[in-house]
Amino acid sequence: MTDPPALLRHLMRRMFDRVTKLDQRNKARAKAERARVKAAEPHRVEYFHQHDDPYSRLAEQVLGLLAERYDVQLVRHEIRASGGENQPELEKLDTWARRDAELIAPHYGLLRPSELAECEHTLASQEALDAGSKRLAELGHYSGAMFYCGGEWYWSVDRLFHLEQRLRDLGACLDPSSPFICPRPDIDVCGIDASMLTLDFYPSLNSPYTSIIYDKTIAMARECGIQLNHKPVLPMIMRGVPATREKGMYIMFDTAREGEHLGVGFGPVMTPIGEPTRQIYSLLPWAREQGRDTHLLSAALDLAFRKGIALHRKSGVKQAVEQAGLDWTEAKQHLGSEGWKDETARHQIEMSEELGLWGVPSYRLQGGVGEEDLCVWGQDRLWLIAAEIRRRGKSAGIVAQ
Incomplete structure (x- = not known):
């Protein structure tokens, strides 16, 4: 490949700075909250469900708890796989996603996708899929199992705790003493001798x-x-x-x-x-x-x-x-x-x-x-x-x- 010239590297740095600096993120969050309050709107969480996506089948299991524990308006959209340059090698991605979702589900207290009966899901209409996919693209994303709230994206159960923390910071948790729905497990090998591995x-x-x-x-x-x-x-x-x-x-x-x-x-x-x-x-x-x-x-x-x-x-x-x-x-x-x-x-x-x-x-x-x-x-x-x-x-x- 052709290496990017030095000027482009510096332009990319400026572009990345806009999304990596925490003060910029916090300003964007504050702006989104002011706009919500001014419009007298509820906290709104949009969820994008892709029926054939294993991570969506994990995320779907926590929607009820999210609506119960947080004062939010939860809006569900049905979408198709985006494919294209944002999801290259889609077949490999699907194979891996199925394997990965099976591995992590028990650690989050969820059923594996293979344990969920297909009959539990009602296929969306073409009109619903068109509308949901269009909304996803309008908001600037490309993947299923995504939650969107106040300008930020949260992927499936893996990033749900970030969304929960934000809602708690906004005072939208109905019972702050309740546990997180899907806390990230710790990286813990304390006291283990793994020299045989x-x-x-x-x-x-x-x-x-x-x-x-x-x-x-x-x-x-x-x-x-x-x-x-x-x-x-x-x-x-x-x-x-x-x-x-x-x-x-x-x-x-x-x-x-x-x-x-x-x-x-x-x-x-x-x-x-x-x-x-x-x-x-x-x-x-x-x-x-x-x-x-x-x-x-x-x-x-x-x-x-x-x-x-x-x-x-x-x-x-x-x-x-x-x-x-x-x-x-x-x-x-x-x-x-x-x-x-x-x-x-x-x-x-x-x-x-x-x-x-x-x-x-x-x-x-x-x-x-x-x-x-x-x-x-x-x-x-x-x-x-x-x-x-x-x-x-x-x-x-x-x-x-």
Whole structure:
């Protein structure tokens, strides 16, 4: 792919700043609330249901509770799958969604999609699907199982707690002492010895989501003693997967919100797409020989996604190297080498063809007598990996003292 020129990188930074800065978000929320009060309207939550989407079938199960616990006007729309550049490889996405929804449902106290009878659902009319899909597009989104409230989007049960917190902050919770409907499970491996297990970790330097979960992944692995295989892959956009402005802006906004929940900063952002990624990756084999490849990628992610440092400049690469505790003079001898390419390509084949995943960060947990591999995609699935590590560790009777 053609690398973006320096000017475009800076323009993208300004664009991302508008959706990642918390003060900008808070101003937008305050403006939306003033408009609602002035119009004497109720708190309004619009939900977009896609009948053949497993995440919609999870979200559908909590609609009643949302309406009961919060003083909101809940409006349901029926939609079709959008497809196109916002949802490339739709067949793969559907296969993964079905598997993922089955995995997370019990942790949220919900029935798995496969446990829900098809007869429970009444197919919407073509007119309803047209209207719902049009409304979704008008509001600037592309996915099913989405909640929309006051200018912000919340995806299925995974982001419902963000919506609940906002409604509570607005005083719309009918009983503030009631628990959240779908709180995010903790990333907890306390007291577990997972040295008999293996975790393959597939991160990417140009991934906003990777940037907020990378250090927590490394810290979790160290805490439980699991064998970690660090397997960076190229960013999706460098592999030819399209990314629209609409999708990119939502991802940036959502990452900032998720980072706030995790206690991890996000922004300002200077995209490391293209040459910055190639330069940092060229140093990873050398850094690994010194046991500091994870330190180097951590430093690069921090500089690109929290400090807005330009890694397309040698000064930025130097800063990443030194922040990782490596020697810049020695690093320059390896900068631009190509040994990383075959290795990264192997990681990509593993992730996409063996695991059936194509996004990052992705994980594969292996080990435990009679246990199948657990493969998951997304920074919001590290808690699931942790839960499975706890289960396998305890079932093996290996709990740290």
